[in-house]
Amino acid sequence: MKVKVKFFAILRERVGKGEVVKEVDEGCTVKELWATLQKDHPKLAGAQTRLLYAVNQDYVSGDHVLKERDEVVFVPPVSGG
Amino acid sequence: MKVKVKFFAILRERVGKGEVVKEVDEGCTVKELWATLQKDHPKLAGAQTRLLYAVNQDYVSGDHVLKERDEVVFVPPVSGG
Amino acid sequence: MFRVSRESLNLQELVDFVTDPEAGAIVTFIGTTRNNNEGRRVIALDYDAYAEMAEKELSRIGAQAEQRWKIRRMAIVHRVGPVQITQSSVAIAVSAAHRADAFEACRFAIEEIKKTVPIWKKEVFEGGEVWIGTQSGQPLSPGK
Amino acid sequence: MFRVSRESLNLQELVDFVTDPEAGAIVTFIGTTRNNNEGRRVIALDYDAYAEMAEKELSRIGAQAEQRWKIRRMAIVHRVGPVQITQSSVAIAVSAAHRADAFEACRFAIEEIKKTVPIWKKEVFEGGEVWIGTQSGQPLSPGK
Numbered sequence: 095m096k097v098k099v100k101f102f103a104i105l106r107e108r109v110g111k112g113e114v115v116k117e118v119d120e121g122c123t124v125k126e127l128w129a130t131l132q133k134d135h136p137k138l139a140g141a142q143t144r145l146l147y148a149v150n151q152d153y154v155s156g157d158h159v160l161k162e163r164d165e166v167v168f169v170p171p172v173s174g175g
Numbered sequence: 176m177k178v179k180v181k182f183f184a185i186l187r188e189r190v191g192k193g194e195v196v197k198e199v200d201e202g203c204t205v206k207e208l209w210a211t212l213q214k215d216h217p218k219l220a221g222a223q224t225r226l227l228y229a230v231n232q233d234y235v236s237g238d239h240v241l242k243e244r245d246e247v248v249f250v251p252p253v254s255g256g
Numbered sequence: 257m258f259r260v261s262r263e264s265l266n267l268q269e270l271v272d273f274v275t276d277p278e279a280g281a282i283v284t285f286i287g288t289t290r291n292n293n294e295g296r297r298v299i300a301l302d303y304d305a306y307a308e309m310a311e312k313e314l315s316r317i318g319a320q321a322e323q324r325w326k327i328r329r330m331a332i333v334h335r336v337g338p339v340q341i342t343q344s345s346v347a348i349a350v351s352a353a354h355r356a357d358a359f360e361a362c363r364f365a366i367e368e369i370k371k372t373v374p375i376w377k378k379e380v381f382e383g384g385e386v387w388i389g390t391q392s393g394q395p396l397s398p399g400k
Numbered sequence: 401m402f403r404v405s406r407e408s409l410n411l412q413e414l415v416d417f418v419t420d421p422e423a424g425a426i427v428t429f430i431g432t433t434r435n436n437n438e439g440r441r442v443i444a445l446d447y448d449a450y451a452e453m454a455e456k457e458l459s460r461i462g463a464q465a466e467q468r469w470k471i472r473r474m475a476i477v478h479r480v481g482p483v484q485i486t487q488s489s490v491a492i493a494v495s496a497a498h499r500a501d502a503f504e505a506c507r508f509a510i511e512e513i514k515k516t517v518p519i520w521k522k523e524v525f526e527g528g529e530v531w532i533g534t535q536s537g538q539p540l541s542p543g544k
Contacts, residue, residue: 102448102449102518102520103522103534107531148450151450151452151453151456153516167450167453169450171533172514172516172519173514173519173520173521174447174514174519174520175510184376185390188387232309248306250306251387252389253370254370254375254377254389255310255345255346255369255370255375256370271430277434277435277486281430281431282432283427283428284411285427286426287425288419288423288424289424290421290422290423290424290497291421291422292422342421355510358429362503
């Protein structure tokens with residue numbers, strides 16, 4: 095099944111684009127999706143900086159299971175205001 | 176000597192005008208001036224409501240001694256804002 | 257900018273005045289005429305001011321705020337005359353490098369205005385009018 | 401009114417939106433680009449946002465504020481794209497019958513925005529640029 099991943103801020107810069115569509119297996123969690131993305135985009139790989147996860151515009155935990163056509167966003171530390 | 180008294184808000188309404196010039200003796204305090212004004216304007220006389228005193232646009236205490244041409248204001252409870 | 261004015265207030269003018277390249281935050285307060293007070297239906301508020309002294313007191317509040325908080329600029333304009341429902345009687349703007357200072361100084365300013373600045377509001381309501389802070393109909397005499 | 405916008409912010413529009421005959425107080429907060437930060441000379445801030453979710457989060461902040469305080473109306477607009485020195489990145493307006501509620505709800509809103517709303521600022525300074533909150537040059541990986 096397919097999910098859409100949007101990138102913002104530092105992630106957008108590292109990936110070099112704002113959006114990708116990924117083919118994932120049934121039962122794939124957002125955390126597993128992140129691992130896959132790190133293989134596709136080596137610049138995403140590496141040490142510990144806190145990321146949050148959003149699916150369809152709501153925050154979710156890392157073990158949230160994805161569904162067909164979900165919109166997934168990895169949220170680096172926010173700094174609005 | 177002469178001093179100028181300005182009236183505002185409820186005092187202006189009770190006196191019926193915004194300003195009077197009063198002849199007072201040397202050594203007269205603002206509190207004494209108030210007593211004189213109460214005789215001139217019976218509507219000012221009566222029971223206890225907190226008034227503050229201002230001379231030349233600064234708050235002063237009741238025993239402040241007046242000088243020629245002072246501008247005196249009796250300040251009922253303020254309610255700006 | 258510390259002013260008593262007969263004209264309707266222009267918030268943007270105050271904000272422009274306090275805008276500063278060293279500021280990261282601007283907090284404003286506007287007091288507006290509410291359509292009710294203590295169960296009365298308010299028609300309008302009518303403000304009287306000892307304008308020269310009021311402006312002096314507003315400046316003093318600004319100076320005090322500058323001593324207590326790290327603010328950049330402050331502006332206060334208070335209106336006199338009738339102020340209709342939803343219209344503004346007072347506007348305050350404060351800029352600061354950091355928001356905590358701007359919030360606290362702005363709050364301080366409005367609290368002080370209500371305590372020390374020689375401005376008075378008469379509430380005109382359905383069925384009468386009253387000078388707020390002065391018991392209606394009661395005679396006046398000096399404090400200590 | 402909870403909005404992410406590419407246009408420069410118009411404070412008066414927010415104030416008009418929250419103006420209400422039952423309100424006696426309006427408090428506003430504006431975040432402005434400061435010319436310095438942690439010793440760096442700032443040229444501009446450049447904001448990115450996950451706009452659809454950001455607007456949802458801003459509405460949630462408004463709903464939370466309404467539960468916690470007795471407020472009448474709230475408006476928040478956050479800008480995206482470059483914001484020059486002295487220009488506004490975010491504007492909040494809150495009306496309430498009484499000023500304490502308006503001050504507290506406005507302060508709450510800006511604190512929450514900085515914690516939960518998916519908006520990011522890149523600081524462009526003399527000699528470089530950095531996404532605030534993300535250690536420069538450090539790789540990223542997920543939390544718990």
